[in-house]
Amino acid sequence: MDETDLLPEPMVRVLADYERHLRAERDLTPHTVRAYLADVAGVLEHAHRLGxxxxxxxDLRTLRSWLAKQQTLGRSRTTLARRATAARVFTAWLARTGRASADAGATLATPRAHRTLPSVLRADEARDLIAAAVAAADDGTPVGLRDVAMLELLYATGVRVGELVGLDVDDVDRERDVVRVLGKGRKERTVPFGRPAAAALDAWLRRGRPALMAEGAGGALFLGARGRRIDQRAVRTLVHRRIAEVPGAPDIGPHGLRHSAATHLLEGGADLRSVQELLGHASLATTQRYTHVTTDRLRRAYQQAHPRA
Known part of the structure; x- marks a missing residue:
């Protein structure tokens, strides 16, 4: 039974209105819409149980009670923080659209999430990762050429895996060596890539993609084994498989390559604002966590190398 089946009709109607708002007015992705609706449905179900x-x-008391219940169920701080945000966005919408007389969640505190430093590759490990893919592609098969191009582009640009699989051929500009990326919130950005990624893309587009392409591929840049747009799971599987061939490297997925790209950009002297723009971060604070990664590395190197560490 769906959670909304237990709700009274007025709550069901407002949830349906909110879904239309998220889809039509905010133009959020289906995954984000589902996440928001699930959290809000949980709030309303809890409120209904309270009468x-x-x-x-x-009201604020109901929202706090709902969060407290989530905590007793063992939800992580990250989950609690996300759900508190979802509740605040919902109550703000209720007040803004006249469905409520006041914004009940305006002062709802967000539990502070534990921040863990992401696992990243060293620069030499990133090179070994690409080399492993190149070695596997020595037979010149379309899939091998595709895998090299995907890994090169992931590491060169730091794009999210969802952004990578959503790319079309027309999104690649070889004259300027940039790729047009549609990120979170449908925000578009332009990201440069270097010569190794450009060479890998050329090989894939000339010799790989035409051989693999099937009916229904459309303009998709990267294709799966059946010749249609590749899915995220296949890309994750590829990254984990190739990472396993790099001795001592942490077991990371595509997002770990994104973390690695950001870290290496900062270690190479790129400024925070530029890295923020390249990665498509809405907040500079999100980008700043990579400075902690580089500082942590510097501290470890100091402790290992300095005689008075």
């Missing part, structure tokens, strides 16, 4: 029958009756 409320309309979203307009939500």
């Amino acid at each position: 409320q029958t309309d979203a307009a009756e939500l």
Whole structure:
């Protein structure tokens, strides 16, 4: 039984209105819409158990009670923080659209999430990762050429795996060696790539993609084994398989390559604002965590090398 089946009609209606708002007005991805709706449905279900029958009756006490219940169920701080944000966005929408007389979640505190430093590759490990893919592609098969091109582009640009699989051939500009990326919130950005990625892309587009392409491929840049747009799972499998061939490297996925690209850019002297723009981060604070990674590395190197460490 769906959670909304237990809700009174006024709550079901407002949830449907909110879904239309998220899809049509905010133009969020289906995955993001589902996540928001699941969290909001949980809020409304909790409020209904407390005797409320309309979203307009939500108050701060109910929201705090809902979060407290999530905590007793063992939800992580990261999950609690995300759900608190979802509740605040929802109550702000209720107030803004006149569905509630006040914004009940305006002062709802967000539990501070534990921040862990991401695992990243060293620069030599990143080179070994690409080399492993190149060695596997020695037979010149379309799949081998594709794998090299995908790994080169992931590491060169730091794009998210969802952004990579969403690329079309027309998104690649070889005259300027940049790729047009559609990121979170449908925000478009232009990201440069270097000569190794350009060479790998050329080989894939000339000799790999035409041989693999099947009906229904459309303009997809990267294709799966059946000749249609590749999916995220296949890319993750590739990255984990090739990482396993690099001695001592942490077991990372595509997002780990994104972390590695950001870290290496900062270690190479790139400024935070430029890295923020390249990665498509909405907040500079998100990019700043990579400075902690580089500082942590510097500290370890100091402790290992300095006689008075």
